[in-house]
Amino acid sequence: MRLRIGELRRPPPRDWVVRFAFGAGVSALAGAVSVLAGPRAGGLFLAFPAILLASVTLIAKEEGVRQAGQDVWGATFGALGLIGFAVVVTTTVVVWPLWLSLTVATLAWAAVSLTLYAAATRLRR
Amino acid sequence: MGEVTDQIVEVVLKALAGGVFVLAFAALAEMLTPKRLAGVFCAAPSVALASLIVTAGIAGIPDVLASARGMWIGAAGFVLYCLVAAPLLGRWGAWWGALAALAVWGATVAAGYALAPAGLLALPAAAVPASLSRPGTPELPPPPAPEP
16 A cells, blocks of 8 residues: 555546535534434434445446446445444543544544455455 | 524534545545555545534533444444445446435434434443533432431
């Protein structure tokens, strides 16, 4: 795995605007539900698949349904990592400082999702 | 009136923070090679991080805990969404396949929300420091003294 900063110039500015709008929209939805029905109900929308939905429809249009299916397959492992994220926050947020709880939860998401993805990819070959 | 304004401010702050965090994870996914990892980043905790940070600042840690418990159910629904969406995309196309899978997510979280106990993975009350309780939360009366 490598990071290439130059890749940031590849997508057109419109793509970044669409991504920001989707993130803001889903977060506003989660916030509104939280205000109207309580934080537990709002929490359901912290794992709402809207970003994936947008990505899948865009990729299907530009690169075909098969490539979109590949993204959904990868997102399965990201979603399993989200369960790990929520478990870590639930068990640590009242005993650790918030920043530490969220940092460890994010690392747990990355560890769970990338490890399972790598294992499943190896098994698939 | 003041309470409604506070709630609108909370939703707007969450929206702005959510947009910024989604952009940050999208940038990370864009820079990362191999590109096939992009799918994993479609399920990154970007909205969750943004929302939980704003919730902690405005409502306090008990609301963060309640949100994280709700997120368990949403994430389980997300896994089911992916498992159902993969075959549906091939059969019904991107739009209808993804929308049908979204209905599965909705049904899963509705059932999970109704059936899962609210205290899922709850720590014992004694583990929550008193300083973290929400302002305005009524104090519980002290337990009755044991009879001699």
